[in-house]
Amino acid sequence: MRKHFLAFVSLLILVSMVLTACGGKATEAPATEAPTQESGYRHIKVGMVTDMGGIDDKSFNATSWKGVERAIQELGIEGSYLESQQQTDYATNITQYINQKVDLIITVGFLLADDTAAAAKEHPDINFAIVDFAYDPPIDNVRGLTFSIDQAGFLAGYVAAAATKTGKVATFGGINIPPVAAFMVGFESGVNYYNEKHGTSVEVLGWNTAENNGVFVGNFESTDDGRRTAEEFMSEGADVIMPVAGPVGLGSAEAVKQHGDAWIIGVDTDWTVSASEYKDIILTSVLKNMDVAVFDTIKMVASPDFEGFHGETYVGTLENGGVGIAPVAAGAVSDDVLKELEDVKAGIISGEIDTGWSSYLASLSN
Amino acid sequence: MTQEKEKDKKEKRILKINWQAMAVPLLAIFTALVLGALIIAFTDETVYAAFRESGFFGGIGRAVEVIRIAYGALFIGAFGDPKLLWEAIVHGDGEAFTQAIYPFTETLRVTTPYIFAGLAVALGFQGGLFNIGAEGQYFIAGLATVFVGYSLKGVPAIIHLPLALLAGIAGGAFWGAIPGYLKAKTGAHEVINTIMMNYIAFRFAEFMLDVGGPMARPDSFRPVSPEIEPSAYLPQFFPSNSAIRFNWGFFLALAAAAFVGWLLYKTTLGYEIRTVGQNPHAARYAGISVPKTIILTMAISGGLAGLAGATDILGVLHFMPNAFASGYGFDAIALALLGKSNPVGVVLASLLFGALRAGARYMQGIAHIPLDITSILQGVIIVFIAAPEIIQTLYRLKQKIEGEEGVVFTRGWGQM
Numbered sequence: 062m063r064k065h066f067l068a069f070v071s072l073l074i075l076v077s078m079v080l081t082a083c084g085g086k087a088t089e090a091p092a093t094e095a096p097t098q099e100s101g102y103r104h105i106k107v108g109m110v111t112d113m114g115g116i117d118d119k120s121f122n123a124t125s126w127k128g129v130e131r132a133i134q135e136l137g138i139e140g141s142y143l144e145s146q147q148q149t150d151y152a153t154n155i156t157q158y159i160n161q162k163v164d165l166i167i168t169v170g171f172l173l174a175d176d177t178a179a180a181a182k183e184h185p186d187i188n189f190a191i192v193d194f195a196y197d198p199p200i201d202n203v204r205g206l207t208f209s210i211d212q213a214g215f216l217a218g219y220v221a222a223a224a225t226k227t228g229k230v231a232t233f234g235g236i237n238i239p240p241v242a243a244f245m246v247g248f249e250s251g252v253n254y255y256n257e258k259h260g261t262s263v264e265v266l267g268w269n270t271a272e273n274n275g276v277f278v279g280n281f282e283s284t285d286d287g288r289r290t291a292e293e294f295m296s297e298g299a300d301v302i303m304p305v306a307g308p309v310g311l312g313s314a315e316a317v318k319q320h321g322d323a324w325i326i327g328v329d330t331d332w333t334v335s336a337s338e339y340k341d342i343i344l345t346s347v348l349k350n351m352d353v354a355v356f357d358t359i360k361m362v363a364s365p366d367f368e369g370f371h372g373e374t375y376v377g378t379l380e381n382g383g384v385g386i387a388p389v390a391a392g393a394v395s396d397d398v399l400k401e402l403e404d405v406k407a408g409i410i411s412g413e414i415d416t417g418w419s420s421y422l423a424s425l426s427n
Numbered sequence: 428m429t430q431e432k433e434k435d436k437k438e439k440r441i442l443k444i445n446w447q448a449m450a451v452p453l454l455a456i457f458t459a460l461v462l463g464a465l466i467i468a469f470t471d472e473t474v475y476a477a478f479r480e481s482g483f484f485g486g487i488g489r490a491v492e493v494i495r496i497a498y499g500a501l502f503i504g505a506f507g508d509p510k511l512l513w514e515a516i517v518h519g520d521g522e523a524f525t526q527a528i529y530p531f532t533e534t535l536r537v538t539t540p541y542i543f544a545g546l547a548v549a550l551g552f553q554g555g556l557f558n559i560g561a562e563g564q565y566f567i568a569g570l571a572t573v574f575v576g577y578s579l580k581g582v583p584a585i586i587h588l589p590l591a592l593l594a595g596i597a598g599g600a601f602w603g604a605i606p607g608y609l610k611a612k613t614g615a616h617e618v619i620n621t622i623m624m625n626y627i628a629f630r631f632a633e634f635m636l637d638v639g640g641p642m643a644r645p646d647s648f649r650p651v652s653p654e655i656e657p658s659a660y661l662p663q664f665f666p667s668n669s670a671i672r673f674n675w676g677f678f679l680a681l682a683a684a685a686f687v688g689w690l691l692y693k694t695t696l697g698y699e700i701r702t703v704g705q706n707p708h709a710a711r712y713a714g715i716s717v718p719k720t721i722i723l724t725m726a727i728s729g730g731l732a733g734l735a736g737a738t739d740i741l742g743v744l745h746f747m748p749n750a751f752a753s754g755y756g757f758d759a760i761a762l763a764l765l766g767k768s769n770p771v772g773v774v775l776a777s778l779l780f781g782a783l784r785a786g787a788r789y790m791q792g793i794a795h796i797p798l799d800i801t802s803i804l805q806g807v808i809i810v811f812i813a814a815p816e817i818i819q820t821l822y823r824l825k826q827k828i829e830g831e832e833g834v835v836f837t838r839g840w841g842q843m
Contacts, residue, residue: 108792113750143791144798148748149672149739150788153533156670157792160529171649172750183669236638238648280637 102136102363105165108158109142109355110151112170116144119335121351125169125192128355135356136363151176159184165362167192167355177203188370190358192351193240199372204361206354208377210240211247211418212409213347213384214303217326218251219405220345220389221301222263223398224324231266231299232326233276233290235306239425241277243418244305244328244347246270250417254405266299270421278309287312295321301344303328314339324393331387346387353382380410452765452772454818455811456779463804464494467796497794504789505782507531525668530785532664532673536743538781540565542680543735544755545762545773546687547603547728552768553691554724555704560606560621561732562756563628564599568733570632571598572740573747574642576655587658588741592679595737596730602628603729604722611718617725625756636749650749661742676738681774683731688770690727700724732756761809780805 109129111122129140143154151173158166159180165188168177174194181189181203188202195205221230232248234241245268252265268275278286291302291313302317303326304310314325314332318339325332325339327346332339354377361367377383389399408414468474468490478486507530515523544561551558572595579587606620635642636650644653661679665671691697702710703720711717735755740747762780766772787801811818818824 141792141795143788146784146798147754148751149536149743152670152672153785153788156529157788159670160526161792172748174649175651175746179669238638240648280633282633 101365102138102360103164103365103367105138105359105363106161106163107132107138107140107165107167107359107362108161108163109140109167109169110154110158110173111142111144112151112172113145113147115146116142120330121192122169124330124349124351125167125355128352129167129359131352131356132359132363136360138359138363140359145173148172152180155180159187164188165190165359167358169351170194188362190355190375192354193349195374196372199374201372202370203372204358204370205374206351206358206377207374208349208354208384209243209379209418210347210349210384211243211250211416212379213349213386214244214247215251215254215409215414215416216379216386216402216406217303217345217347218248218253218265219255219402220251220386220394220398221248221303221324221326222252222255222261223394224344224389225263225299225301227298227300228262229264229266229297229299230301230303231276231294231297232303232305233267233278233294234304235278235281235309237273237275237277239422241305242273242421244303245275246418246421247416248303250415251405254414258401266294266297270417273421273424278306281307281309283309284312284315287314288316291316291321291323295323300324301326303347311336311339314342317342324390327387333387343387343390344393345389348385348387350377350383350385353377357381357383378410379406448767450822450824451815451818452767452776452808452812454822454824455808458811458818458821459804459807460498462807463800464498466800466803467494467497493794497790497796500790500793500796501783501786503786504530504793505534505786522668525665525671529668529671530789532671533788534778534781534785535677536673536781537784538777539676539680539742540735540739540755541758541762541777541780542774543683543731543738544759545766545777546683546770547599547731547735548759548763549766549768549770549773550687550691550700550731551724551728552763553704554700554720554728555707556607556610556721556724556728557618558603558621558725558728558732559618559760560603560624560729560756561735561759562754563621563625564602564729564732565736565739565756566625566628566632566751567602568595568599568736569740569747569751570635570642571595571733572737573652573655576659576741577653577746579659580656582656582658584658584660587656588661591655591659591741592734592737595733595740597733599733599736600726600730603732604726607722607725607729610725611721632747632751633749636747642747644746652747654746655740659741660745661738663742672743674738674742676742679734679738680777683734684770684774687731691770696720696723732759758805761805764809764812 107129109126114120114122116122116126126142132138133140143157145151145154155166155168155176167190169192171194174191177189177191178196178200181200185202190204190206192206193208195207196203230252232245234245249265249268249270252263255261256263276290278290280286287304287306287309294302300323302313302323304313305328310328314336317323317325324344325342326344327336329349331346331348332343354375357375379385405414409416471493474486474490474493477489507527511527515527544565547561548558572591575591575594579590602624606617606624609615609620610617634640636652637643638648638650642652644651661674661676664673691701699710699715699720702713702715703717707717758780762773762776765776783801783804787798790796791798
């Protein structure tokens with residue numbers, strides 16, 4: 062009797078486990094065949110390989126997949142994805158798409174750089190694109206998708222300078238490498254531009270372009286470092302903080318949420334969505350619109366007169382929508398500033414306003 | 428005298444296939460597949476659409492179709508398409524043949540680290556120790572292996588490869604021996620210590636491999652080690668097709684399984700390990716040095732887990748990324764349970780998990796079923812194994828024969 066009861070209870074637990082397990086996933090069966098429509102584009106097959114974050118990472122993979130989904134709907138192409146669970150899966154997944162003879166393989170993130178390069182050299186007839194990476198020297202059949210994030214950082218700096226009440230804004234990075242510094246260089250230039258325009262003297266803590274020096278926590282993982290750094294900045298009087306270190310920034314957001322009257326500026330994706338528990342303290346986010354880059358690439362390959370890549374790199378800018386900033390938190394800055402922001406954006410696109418990035422890069426090579 | 432008896436018993440057990448013992452795992456796998464099929468059908472939108480549009484039988488028909496496509500893809504992804512294989516053999520087309528067996532080689536490639544890690548945990552179980560640190564041992568072994576792999580230059584393969592493998596074994600054994608030592612000398616529980624050692628291993632690997640770190644690739648913005656020298660590569664089985672990454676590591680894994688079987692059942696040390704595992708007090712009374720045995724068990728266990736990392740680097744990756752995280756170390760616990768801590772059982776369980784993983788990839792690409800279905804299948808199998816009463820009740824099996832030797836997992840807390 063007791064045995065039967067035990068078995069029954071275990072079965073109940075099991076069934077409930079199974080139900081909860083599929084509950085989360087059931088709704089997101091990957092879309093494939095789109096309603097066929099006359100779009101004038103070739104009906105190509107596109108395969109996307111995620112990194113270990115998985116398809117619902119609310120970050121690089123999810124955003125890139127959004128671009129594929131858009132292409133499925135608007136261009137009538139066929140698209141699917143393969144998730145990687147570990148480093149050794151990357152090559153396997155790429156091989157599977159090669160065997161399926163897809164027209165374009167999109168790999169997400171620098172972790173896949175080696176495997177993508179190897180597969181691309183082996184199969185020069187297949188088109189590849191890699192998100193947030195570019196090869197040097199370029200590989201003929203790979204399109205690197207990169208982003209002029211300094212332009213978006215500039216806008217964020219401008220907003221930060223307008224939003225601060227203490228006259229001090231701050232930023233810090235994971236490691237001082239160009240992809241990280243790009244955010245910070247743009248940010249500082251944006252603040253300086255605001256000062257110039259409005260005769261203010263808002264100060265930037267944590268980064269100095271001229272000295273190529275700033276606050277770096279040394280990793281892209283420790284939320285604890287993010288918390289500590291944010292607390293230091295707040296005690297120095299900063300009330301806007303832009304952490305450029307992936308999940309480290311979540312620690313900063315937590316510190317601000319708990320005891321601080323300050324704003325956080327998100328990076329890469331819109332943090333009001335990807336870190337929604339902190340949405341009340343997100344001033345804006347500096348966006349790498351990977352979906353725009355991916356969609357642009359698919360559109361290029363699907364167009365009837367496509368003849369293969371030639372080792373070119375896609376550069377996301379404010380102009381083509383590849384970078385941008387998320388909507389500014391309501392009431393954080395005046396409507397006038399929001400209007401000025403449009404002018405600043407136009408100025409960066411036309412080249413009138415300099416983000417300081419090219420001179421920074423030049424100073425690095427000296 | 429006692430040894431002879433032991434031997435006698437052993438031989439009987441090896442000769443007679445124990446269907447009673449096999450029944451539960453086999454039925455567990457079968458039941459899990461049935462449950463998985465139900466999940467696949469219940470989460471497919473087209474099934475619901477068929478129920479709405481063409482009534483009950485239309486819906487059932489669609490459900491069967493969906494399940495057939497999914498499990499068909501799982502099978503082809505794990506073992507290859509029999510049709511393609513047949514055609515390749517008939518036409519004597521070598522290239523088509525390697526193409527056709529590619530899925531199976533992937534299964535074996537994934538199986539390789541599973542066997543090593545599963546053996547590591549199984550050996551621990553036999554010694555009454557719960558080694559949750561296989562993941563960390565895998566990392567440290569990876570670091571040691573890759574260091575020997577890229578820093579030694581101009582060494583012939585016949586020396587370089589064994590050295591790199593030995594480095595992996597040594598790294599894993601060292602990392603496993605530390606919690607073993609702590610357990611033996613202070614009684615600190617190995618579960619806590621191996622988990623903590625995992626974190627230390629992850630952070631240490633991060634420190635070594637981060638951009639600008641001591642083992643990072645120079646002039647790279649990516650946190651990866653340099654490439655190892657070709658002289659340290661584990662030879663590929665099909666060098667003509669670079670997509671096939673099946674290598675000699677698999678046979679090393681089988682050899683390791685044979686070694687563990689021999690060690691456990693044919694040597695004094697193995698006898699000591701099992702005795703300490705079953706009853707340390709009796710072992711001490713019989714004159715076995717319990718601390719020494721514990722340290723040795725953990726070291727050998729760590730060395731086995733280390734080989735998983737070493738073969739992944741020497742046979743597949745040829746460098747070590749910061750994000751080396753594999754999950755093998757944790758799946759290994761399930762493997763040891765499923766294989767009843769027996770080397771042959773572990774090999775079979777690893778083959779199953781390898782096939783599930785390789786097949787799931789294809790299933791996601793073809794049938795668009797999330798990879799997570801395999802985690803569900805694996806989880807369900809383990810639940811059934813851990814609670815055999817479910818299966819026994821479900822299939823009206825006889826209860827365990829009296830006096831049958833149970834599997835030793837691990838002793839309770841605070842015992843010594």
